[in-house]
Structure formats: structure tokens, C-alpha cells
Amino acid sequence: MKxxxxxxxxxxxxxxxxxxxxxxxxxxxxxPPILLGFSQLGWESAWRLxxxxxxxxxxxxxxxxxxxxxxxxxxxxxxxxxxxxxAYQVDVIAFSPIVETGWDNVLQEAKDxxxxxxxxxxxxxxxxxxxxxxxxxxxxxxxGIAAGEFLIEKAQGRELNIVELSGTLxxxxxxxxxxxxxxxxxxxxxxxxxxxxxxxxxxPKGRECMKVLLEKHDRIDVLYSHNDAMxxxxxxxxxxxxxxxxxxxxxITVDGEQAAIDLLKEGRINCVVECKPxxxxxxxxxxxxxxxxEEIPRYTYSEERVFSEFDDDLDAIAPxxx
Ligand code: GYE
Numbered sequence: 001m002k003x004x005x006x007x008x009x010x011x012x013x014x015x016x017x018x019x020x021x022x023x024x025x026x027x028x029x030x031x032p033p034i035l036l037g038f039s040q041l042g043w044e045s046a047w048r049l050x051x052x053x054x055x056x057x058x059x060x061x062x063x064x065x066x067x068x069x070x071x072x073x074x075x076x077x078x079x080x081x082x083x084x085x086x087a088y089q090v091d092v093i094a095f096s097p098i099v100e101t102g103w104d105n106v107l108q109e110a111k112d113x114x115x116x117x118x119x120x121x122x123x124x125x126x127x128x129x130x131x132x133x134x135x136x137x138x139x140x141x142x143x144g145i146a147a148g149e150f151l152i153e154k155a156q157g158r159e160l161n162i163v164e165l166s167g168t169l170x171x172x173x174x175x176x177x178x179x180x181x182x183x184x185x186x187x188x189x190x191x192x193x194x195x196x197x198x199x200x201x202x203x204p205k206g207r208e209c210m211k212v213l214l215e216k217h218d219r220i221d222v223l224y225s226h227n228d229a230m231x232x233x234x235x236x237x238x239x240x241x242x243x244x245x246x247x248x249x250x251x252i253t254v255d256g257e258q259a260a261i262d263l264l265k266e267g268r269i270n271c272v273v274e275c276k277p278x279x280x281x282x283x284x285x286x287x288x289x290x291x292x293x294e295e296i297p298r299y300t301y302s303e304e305r306v307f308s309e310f311d312d313d314l315d316a317i318a319p320x321x322x
Contacts (some may be wrong), residue, residue, distance in 0.1 A: 037085025060281025144180020206230025
């Protein structure tokens with residue numbers, strides 16, 4: 001039986017036993033904290049660390065008991081964590097799916113156990129939409145569009161060769177940031193996407209991929225990178241090759257870590273598309289609703305902005321906190 005139904009039943013018994021409204025009210029106040037099982041996908045970037053921090057501190061502030069597991073970039077470990085949350089009969093399961101596919105079996109088990117599921121930060125792809133209650137995170141397609149729109153303005157019709165460093169294959173940010181960018185630059189024949197490699201959202205891989213791309217292509221004018229960690233790696237590879245990032249190669253990145261904003265101010269990055277990791281508070285609000293048996297919106301998106309060399313108030317950007 002659901003926790004909240006037990007509490008109401010208790011209150012009803014007290015009333016029937018002749019207790020007054022005050023005692024019933026007290027029984028309600030003593031409702032135990034909700035138990036939220038949260039599976040984080042890994043440690044790959046400063047964005048991810050800030051996201052974990054946001055979830056943990058929001059749980060504390062909301063009085064939510066958190067069962068937390070970090071899957072260290074392994075889907076099997078996320079599945080294992082979700083199974084243990086089911087075994088513990090948590091009130092709600094939230095998880096940030098490393099990739100979009102492969103969740104149906106374990107989510108069916110959660111559904112059979114009557115535990116609602118919220119996907120945070122990334123989405124899943126399934127034929128059975130009843131396997132999760134909702135999603136909270138960023139609109140990655142919009143982020144890709146914003147990156148493309150910056151480039152159109154920056155290019156001013158010039159012919160430019162673009163390379164893309166994409167995130168983890170089959171992950172929502174990788175798929176949608178790629179899609180939005182292509183959608184935005186479609187029809188702009190001066191903008192040529194000449195290559196794309198996955199750097200798995202990791203800084204060392206960003207550096208390695210950029211080296212390979214520089215060896216492979218005579219002329220690279222633009223780097224569009226799906227996250228700041230890979231961008232930082234790529235920038236060191238460009239500098240090793242004697243190129244000036246921000247001048248010789250236009251750099252467009254996504255996330256908005258402090259390190260990227262600092263490079264934007266120095267002119268070594270041209271555009272930073274913001275992606276907010278601080279979604280903890282909203283995750284708790286949605287989890288509380290789900291635990292109470294209430295409906296939640298199917299999609300809840302963060303509001304985000306773009307920082308670029310076209311802004312005249314770069315010094316006014318508040319410390320990013322990640
Ligand atoms: O952009 C990247 C992280 O899923 C939005 O994952 C997140 C992405 C973020 O590793 O830095």
C-alpha cells in the first residue's frame with residue numbers, strides 16, 4: 001500500500017476511535033519522508049559533478065531521503081541500481097539514463113512494483129510510454145539550434161568547414177544537440193559539416209579526437225563541441241598544433257562551466273550555449289508529487305541562455321558554480 005494511503009487510513013482510524021481533528025492532523029504531520037532512489041550515470045564532467053551536488057543538496061533541503069548510486073558510466077550498473085531501489089521499495093525512482101535504449105525490462109519491473117519513475121537530465125526511448133512518468137532536464141535540440149544560429153551570424157556568409165565533437169553515442173544530449181545544429185544550418189551552403197567524432201563527453205577523448213581531426217583535414221574553421229570538457233581537451237590539441245582557438249578556429253561549446261566562460265572572456269571560445277545542471281529542486285518537487293500519487297507534466301525543461309562574443313556584458317556573468 002502506498003505510504004500516503006497508510007497515513008490517511010491512520011488518520012481515519014483515529015477519527016473513528018473518537019479522537020479529534022487535532023490528533024488526526026498530528027498523524028498527518030508525522031508522514032515519513034519520501035524515499036527516492038537516484039541513479040547517477042557517472043563522473044565524466046564538471047557539469048555532472050554539479051548535477052550530483054544539486055540533487056543531493058535539494059534532497060537534504062526538501063527532507064527527502066536519498067538512496068544514491070553512481071554507475072560510473074556503465075548502463076548495467078544503472079540497471080542494477082534500479083533493481084536494488086525496487087527491492088528496497090522506494091517511493092520514487094529517478095535516474096539519468098546514460099543512453100536512450102535498453103531500459104524496458106527494468107522499468108517494467110518498477111511498474112509492476114507500483115513505483116513511479118522520473119528520468120532526469122537525459123531521456124529514454126521506448127515503445128511503451130507508460131514505463132516512466134516524466135522527464136526533467138534541458139531541451140538539447142534547442143541548444144543545438146542555438147549553436148547553429150550563432151555560427152550563421154558569425155559566418156556572415158563565409159565558407160566554413162565545421163567539425164563536430166559529439167557526446168556519448170545514443171545519449172539524448174548527443175542525439176539532440178547534433179540534430180538541432182544540423183537543422184539550424186540546413187540550407188546554409190557556406191557551412192559545411194565535414195566530420196564528426198564522438199569524444200564521449202570526456203576531456204582526454206576531446207583532445208585525442210581533435211588531434212585525429214587535425215591530421216585528417218587540411219582546413220578546419222569551426223569546432224562545434226557537445227560539451228565543455230571535450231572542448232577544453234580540443235583546445236589544448238589546437239594549441240599544440242600552433243593554432244589560435246577563437247581566431248584560427250571558431251569554437252562553439254555547450255554547458256557553461258566556469259572554465260568555458262573564462263575562455264570566452266579571453267577570446268579563446270566564441271560561443272557557450274548554457275545547459276543547467278542545477279535541476280535538483282525541481283526533481284524533488286516532481287518526486288514528491290509522484291509519491292503522493294499526483295500527475296506530473298510529461299516534460300519539464302530548464303530555461304537556458306547563450307553566452308557569446310557578441311554580448312557586451314561578459315564581465316557581468318555571475319560565477320557559474322561549476
Ligand atoms: O552536457 C555533459 C555531461 O547530459 C546534459 O552530460 C548532460 C551532459 C552534459 O557529461 O557535460
